[in-house]
Amino acid sequence: MYKLMTPGPTQVKENVRLARALECTNPDLDETFVEFYKETCEQISRMLGTENETLILGGEGILGLEAACASLTEPGDPVLVLDNGLYGKGFADFVSLYGGRPQLYTVDGRNPIDPQRLEAFLREQGHNYKYATLVHCDTPSGILNDIKTLCPLLKSYGILTVVDAVSSMFGEEVQVDGSQIDLLCGGSQKAVSAPPGLAFVTISEDARRAMESRKTKVSSFYANLRIFDGYYEAKWFPYTMPISDIYGLRAALDNIQGDPGVLPRHAQMGQACIQAIRSSGLKLYLESGFSNTVTVFEVPEGTTAEAILTRMKEKHNIMLSGSFGSLAGRVLRIGHMGANANEADMKETMAALDETFEALGVSLECSLEKEFSSNMRRARNG
Numbered sequence: 001m002y003k004l005m006t007p008g009p010t011q012v013k014e015n016v017r018l019a020r021a022l023e024c025t026n027p028d029l030d031e032t033f034v035e036f037y038k039e040t041c042e043q044i045s046r047m048l049g050t051e052n053e054t055l056i057l058g059g060e061g062i063l064g065l066e067a068a069c070a071s072l073t074e075p076g077d078p079v080l081v082l083d084n085g086l087y088g089k090g091f092a093d094f095v096s097l098y099g100g101r102p103q104l105y106t107v108d109g110r111n112p113i114d115p116q117r118l119e120a121f122l123r124e125q126g127h128n129y130k131y132a133t134l135v136h137c138d139t140p141s142g143i144l145n146d147i148k149t150l151c152p153l154l155k156s157y158g159i160l161t162v163v164d165a166v167s168s169m170f171g172e173e174v175q176v177d178g179s180q181i182d183l184l185c186g187g188s189q190k191a192v193s194a195p196p197g198l199a200f201v202t203i204s205e206d207a208r209r210a211m212e213s214r215k216t217k218v219s220s221f222y223a224n225l226r227i228f229d230g231y232y233e234a235k236w237f238p239y240t241m242p243i244s245d246i247y248g249l250r251a252a253l254d255n256i257q258g259d260p261g262v263l264p265r266h267a268q269m270g271q272a273c274i275q276a277i278r279s280s281g282l283k284l285y286l287e288s289g290f291s292n293t294v295t296v297f298e299v300p301e302g303t304t305a306e307a308i309l310t311r312m313k314e315k316h317n318i319m320l321s322g323s324f325g326s327l328a329g330r331v332l333r334i335g336h337m338g339a340n341a342n343e344a345d346m347k348e349t350m351a352a353l354d355e356t357f358e359a360l361g362v363s364l365e366c367s368l369e370k371e372f373s374s375n376m377r378r379a380r381n382g
């Protein structure tokens with residue numbers, strides 16, 4: 001087994017794996033499971049700072065994004081798709097698939113979306129959109145968008161928001177009510193550190209009204225969020241819930257909730273990592289807007305992404321990640337989110353990168369491991 005230092009799926013702690021091995025009841029017929037499901041949903045809502053209802057969906061993170069778009073979009077609806085990364089742009093496909101008219105707002109992918117420029121765009125070019133989609137941390141580049149400012153801004157123009165926070169939640173602060181987010185999408189396999197398999201979505205009153213006042217049917221069963229309407233009262237799920245996945249998710253959420261140091265640790269580690277990359281002379285992909293959950297750096301001259309990833313696996317037993325789309329082969333990604341965000345594993349990763357670059361004939365200006373460690377010490381001492 002490789003040590004996973006990828007930006008999802010991430011390491012899964014033993015107590016989460018064991019929770020998935022618990023004996024199973026019939027989740028369709030046993031009312032204790034309905035309670036367990038609802039409590040887990042309520043726990044997610046609390047942890048994301050919202051009174052809104054959360055639904056856990058039986059499908060990988062992508063299902064949440066598709067379900068949000070499927071449930072809101074009616075044929076012809078104009079939708080603003082904020083794009084400064086691959087997942088950002090990808091929302092346009094879900095919008096068109098369900099008959100909407102996506103309008104891309106594409107900006108530079110090395111910096112976060114600028115709220116002032118977005119506001120100028122809405123004022124000058126119009127703001128007749130049913131909803132807007134945006135990504136908190138766009139994982140292939142590691143860019144972090146300021147949802148705390150962007151979502152209330154969109155809302156002030158009467159635009160609902162769909163936010164993909166799959167790779168940011170619980171590594172970066174996400175306050176759904178404070179940021180007035182209508183549909184927030186999460187997944188199990190990033191900073192939550194449960195295996196892949198589950199998506200969840202928080203649903204605001206405004207989003208619910210928009211779904212209820214549709215004139216046309218949602219062209220999907222599985223991706224229609226309203227199939228859960230009244231499930232608790234009826235003790236009846238729209239499809240059989242993946243009970244072991246949900247047991248695992250609950251244990252992973254408990255791990256996060258029981259650890260008040262989660263967000264500060266992600267911040268220290270993210271900062272220490274980007275500083276170390278900078279000092280070493282390697283080039284960070286982003287100019288600003290670094291997420292504390294993932295660091296993305298460019299493949300230096302004289303070697304390849306493939307060579308680095310292979311040596312990291314074969315010599316050091318550590319799995320890092322390349323990227324995809326236009327970034328494929330150009331950058332490498334270290335995922336320091338969730339259970340990966342521990343100092344020992346990060347030091348080991350940095351030391352392994354030192355060795356790998358040396359072996360591949362790339363000379364660094366300092367040791368990544370030494371620089372990372374001293375940055376961590378400094379961060380801890382305030």
Ligand SMILES: *Cc1c(COP(=O)(O)O)cnc(C)c1O
Binds near residue numbers: 137
């Ligand atoms: C991982 C991830 C998802 C979930 O999708 P997969 O690519 O299927 O893992 C959605 N959005 C973002 C930003 C992600 O990082």
